Amino acid sequence: MPQYAAIIFASDVDPTKPEAADMMKDYAEFHDGAQAVIRGGAALYPTATATTVRVTGGKGGDIVTSDGPYAETKEALTGFYLIECADLDEAVKVAARIPGAWDGAIEVRPVVDFGQ
Incomplete structure (x- = not known):
């Protein structure tokens, strides 16, 4: 069965802080209801x-890092799920x-799928 990355772009909040407790309850409820298709994932x-890493000059070039995310946006990459669904329609519903x-x-x- 195919797998899909469900990449979450939402408000940039720290899920470990007390003020995120209500949101984390919603995620726990989602997780409980979707256990059959969840194969992995993580909150960020x-x-x-974040630290952004670039290599200047291509392979073997100088490593340059900068503080913060790759892109500044209103919504941030906050986490992801790896889900296994019959098709894209099911993945969208999840x-x-x-x-x-x-x-x-x-x-x-x-x-x-690289066949591993």
Whole structure:
């Protein structure tokens, strides 16, 4: 069965802080209801903790890092789920139940199977 990455773009909040407790309850409810298709995933710390890495000059070039995310946006990449669904239609239905879809967006993208 194909797998899909459900990439969550939502408000940039720290899921470990007390003020995120209600949101985390919604995610726990989603997780409980979608256990049959969830194959993995993780929440991410806020973008302030991000480090962006680039290599100048291509392979073997100088490593350059900068604090913060790759792109500055209103909605941040806050986490993802790896889900296994029969097809894209089912994956979209699952993604619509992820709490981040209610005030942000979920990008659903097929995962390449390299046969491992």
